[in-house]
């Protein structure tokens with residue numbers, strides 16, 4: 001299960017941010033989970049406590065926000081969104097679409113204290 | 115006492131409120147991909163290979179879809195005409211690397227020690243030894259898994275997914291992240307089709323749902339069907 005490596009990467013980034021910000025404690029971290037990213041919300045949520053057990057990350061909250069697939073149609077030009085992994089223009093149905101976002105797992109923001 | 119901040123100094127009541135309370139929470143916007151570090155190493159791998167004219171092809175699939183068997187046939191067919199190198203990832207053994215050895219092609223094994231995917235740094239560590247002389251193709255057999263390898267860019271130029279006809283037609287819909295990232299899908303073990311109820315057209319439609327421009331090649335390492343088309347694809351990749 002690679003969610004553990006993803007959670008560790010989130011923890012490492014959070015530690016870096018705390019140091020840069022001169023903060024003492026992580027309160028929460030918000031991630032955006034793209035439809036075509038390959039992590040599962042439940043798995044992320046269940047391993048997050050393992051990588052935030054002690055130190056400045058102890059007790060931090062993980063907030064997972066679902067990121068839709070944002071498509072740009074190369075046929076009609078429409079920009080449409082879908083919560084499903086379907087590469088088809090939401091306006092005209094064409095499959096000539098470019099993915100603008102929804103592929104990644106992104107650390108959106110953090111709340112820090114101290 | 116000052117009513118604004120409770121500091122006890124009425125004279126400074128108008129000072130900006132900036133309490134030194136250790137529990138004041140502030141938000142830091144970031145917008146950084148979780149795998150940004152891996153992506154940076156992958157980009158460096160790609161640049162390193164580009165400088166040597168080597169193309170990296172990453173094979174991904176479930177365990178048992180036929181990656182090693184396909185590679186055995188591929189090395190036998192192409193080693194006489196192309197300069198090849200192989201990196202085989204495996205969770206615990208070096209069995210696949212052993213199967214591929216003895217064909218005049220350098221083969222390195224990566225034992226991931228339990229990890230279910232290769233990461234860009236696994237490749238980076240072995241580039242010098244394996245591809246220092248700039249072979250035409252560096253072919254990677256990723257760890258058998260339809261979930262995790264998708265997330266990790268290795269620096270490959272082409273990702274190829276294998277889907278055997280003994281698996282379900284709906285695999286692409288169940289594992290969209292992986293199949294979305296595969297420009298080419300090899301439908302493997304098609305010699306078994308007469309014995310199965312596998313709807314090839316439905317499978318290809320599902321693949322196009324997650325990757326409209328996917329190129330699908332039906333192959334059998336057993337009968338040889340489709341293999342020449344696969345070899346041609348690799349020849350074209352090597353010539354890029």
Ligand SMILES: Nc1nc2c(ncn2[C@@H]2O[C@H](COP(=O)(O)OP(=O)(O)O)[C@@H](O)[C@H]2O)c(=O)[nH]1
Pocket residue numbers: 175176177178179180181182183184258302303304305306333334335336337
């Ligand atoms: N019938 C048939 N069996 C195959 C074919 N390719 C591989 N296999 C069998 O599928 C099994 C798994 O193959 P392997 O190459 O080890 O899969 P890997 O785990 O993806 O590397 C082995 O028993 C192979 O003999 C094929 O084209 N046709």
Ligand SMILES: [Mg+2]
Pocket residue numbers: 181182183210255
């Ligand atoms: Mg294998």
Ligand SMILES: [Zn+2]
Pocket residue numbers: 073074075076077078089090091092093094
């Ligand atoms: Zn459209």
